[in-house]
Amino acid sequence: MSIAAELSGGFSSARVFALVKRYIYLLRASWPRLLELVYWPAVQMVTWGFLQTYVMQTSNAVAFGAGVFIGGMLLWDLLFRSQLGFSMSFLEEMWARNMGNLLMSPLRPLEFVAALMVMSLVRLALGLVPVALLAIPFFGFNVFAIGLPLAVFVTNLVLFGWAVALVVSGLVLRNGIGAEGLAWTIMFIVLPLGCVYYPVGLLPAWLQPISWALPPTAVFEGLRAILTTGAIRPDLMLWAFALNVVYISVSIVIFLYLLGRSRDAGSLVQMGE
Template identity: 50%
Template sequence: MSRREPLRGEMPHGSMWGRVGAMVLRHLYLMRSSWPRVVELAYWPTIQMVIWGFVTLYLLQSSSVIANAAGVLVTAVILWDVLFRGQLGFTLSFIEEIWSRNLGNLAVSPLRPHELLVALTVMSFLRTLIGVLPATGLAILFYGISIYDLGLPLVAFVACLLVMSWALGMLVSSLILRVGQGAENVAWLAIFLLAPISSVYYPVSVLPPWLQAIAWCFPMTPTFEGMRAILIHGTFRPDLLVQALALDGVYLAIGAAVFLYTFRVARRHGLLLQQGE
């Protein structure tokens, strides 16, 4: 049988551009069916622009901060990493159970769901220590800046950030359990969604008034405000610490409740056995 000649304007099945177009179309369909992938495209440039825009405004408005900028910014980076590593450590420990197709085994084992939460929390704490402790040593070695100069308030700040990181980890893990592995990118994106209103590198007063009200609803804001109060003014603000701890309790309760409910529904509908690569 003779091979049919392609019609005018028709792309041959064996052409390079036909194969390239097929691959591009395949990934477009994949993006259309997974909203986290679409959000990620515009996410990082937007977040970076917003955060460093507020940092610039802060430094322009306060000359007294510029003299202490190195210490404030390095300490803020390390404490932010506590929050980021804590949330990521919790979520990755859960995702690894999905990758290894072990959720079904855990569901039929004597391990109870709340015990799984405790185990993931412990792993998050250990991952955070492994990731952050070397950074604190390098900050002392390279810049002569030690976050341990904060003293006992440092323990309180780290505790506040860790508790919030666990609450976020529970919520992100619940989303992955409900939606599937298409939402895995949220594990890296979720924490940075809150970065602009967390007052990590600048005070909450830099934000627009309507955004300040939202910022104070999260425990990260009073935590970082308390850190700056010590570094810049040498003042410990117990009111900020109490506010952060109270908000932590609320978010931790919400995160645990959502995770346990989602896990129970997933087990009832057999979703735990369908998770995997």
């Protein structure tokens, strides 16, 4: 089945809402799932917060005092969780052997993707907003004080997270649940290459173009600029956004292509390893 066939038909927000409701029911029915949303970001925040406090006591570097560590950690977690939130909802369908029910229903592939994006945002809000608020009294770091640029950072990171999640979901559809490990690990390549905790200039010259090809690099550079000098870098945000338009478009095409390949290979009939 061609990509055009997968894209055919209208778009129903009612069907998106119906699927979102399914994931909300699931979250409500499972306190471990809810706890997991908050647990790891909270552990990260506390660890990096104390590390930053310690380094501040032993160093005069402006960056430490400005909250570069804890800010980087919060936005890194946002990036990781935007991808994971999307992927987890997708994997729930694989684990529940429900994918056939969905793909045989009137739900269009892009409506499925839209529902996964909504759930990614819901999971982010549930997991990261409380942790970001806790960072204020614990470590005196208020990420919300960044203001409007924060919304731009978040938008760019979430878009990139979704782009990665779409490719991972396509690979899991095509190759079965045995590929689910990618959902947990693939984003970690961005940790060194996206320069979450250090400037791009620190990388070897040959690696820097690769780093700049990743939208998160521009976001983390922009974050450091604001926190250390107060400078807002719209050029970086535009670069990140332009890259994201390309990444998200390509990832949707890849997802639909892999869905079509799954129909060709018959792998949608028996979802498993």
